Amino acid sequence: MEERELIEALLKRLGGRFSAALGIELDGGDSGEIFKWFLASILYGARISETIASNTYREFERRGVLSPEEVLETGWDGLVEILDAGGYVRYDFKTATKLLEVMGNLQERFGGDLNQLHAQARDPQDLEAKLMGLGKGIGPTTANIFLRELRDVWEKADPLPQDLAVMAARNLGLVRAADRREILAELRAIWERCAPAGWKFADFEASLVRLGKDYCRRRQCEVCPLADHCRARR
Numbered sequence: 766m767e768e769r770e771l772i773e774a775l776l777k778r779l780g781g782r783f784s785a786a787l788g789i790e791l792d793g794g795d796s797g798e799i800f801k802w803f804l805a806s807i808l809y810g811a812r813i814s815e816t817i818a819s820n821t822y823r824e825f826e827r828r829g830v831l832s833p834e835e836v837l838e839t840g841w842d843g844l845v846e847i848l849d850a851g852g853y854v855r856y857d858f859k860t861a862t863k864l865l866e867v868m869g870n871l872q873e874r875f876g877g878d879l880n881q882l883h884a885q886a887r888d889p890q891d892l893e894a895k896l897m898g899l900g901k902g903i904g905p906t907t908a909n910i911f912l913r914e915l916r917d918v919w920e921k922a923d924p925l926p927q928d929l930a931v932m933a934a935r936n937l938g939l940v941r942a943a944d945r946r947e948i949l950a951e952l953r954a955i956w957e958r959c960a961p962a963g964w965k966f967a968d969f970e971a972s973l974v975r976l977g978k979d980y981c982r983r984r985q986c987e988v989c990p991l992a993d994h995c996r997a998r999r
């Protein structure tokens with residue numbers, strides 16, 4: 766199977782960036798759009814289904830709560846109401862508290878602008894540390910979700926690929942290395958060889974995350990849309 770054909774099938778069947786699926790446009794580097802994705806990343810970062818996290822983000826959007834100021838003005842009770850309306854019931858109290866802490870720190874330290882946070886970071890590691898330093902609501906998983914879709918938008922956004930993407934990439938026979946940094950380099954090299962027009966590397970990585978999350982991890986080989994391309998299955 767041609768590598769190019771495999772990559773095209775992956776993107777076509779699994780879809781690209783999670784931010785794009787929510788209608789968030791990150792490519793221009795706009796602070797408002799980056800904040801929307803930050804809010805969505807916090808919701809995706811909990812152990813909760815993608816559907817519930819997406820529905821909850823849409824509740825924030827429907828009510829026009831899409832900036833640090835608006836989150837703070839909404840207050841704890843209002844945030845719990847939005848979270849519950851989106852189905853985020855399991856973590857509603859905890860998440861409302863986390864959102865208030867994170868947004869308060871974002872306002873105080875960076876004037877509410879994540880582009881400022883990026884500008885002040887010395888390097889990729891410092892960028893992750895600054896993000897996680899905003900509060901308990903931003904752990905390594907949330908930071909990774911957020912930053913991986915900002916690759917090629919923020920020059921210092923360079924997180925290592927997460928387990929689900931690595932699992933899918935290995936099953937498809939795309940990578941061989943054990944080290945995460947080398948795996949990232951292997952994926953970048955594939956992308957340079959055969960990137961389909963109109964897609965970004967972050968779309969490729971997101972499609973691998975989807976494949977790993979929805980199929981490989983659950984052993985859904987019988988219904989996997991990439992089964993014909995899978996080396997692990999042969």
Ligand code: SF4
Binds near residue numbers: 936937980984985997
């Ligand atoms: S066929 Fe199975 S192992 Fe291969 S990519 Fe699909 S779910 Fe993963």
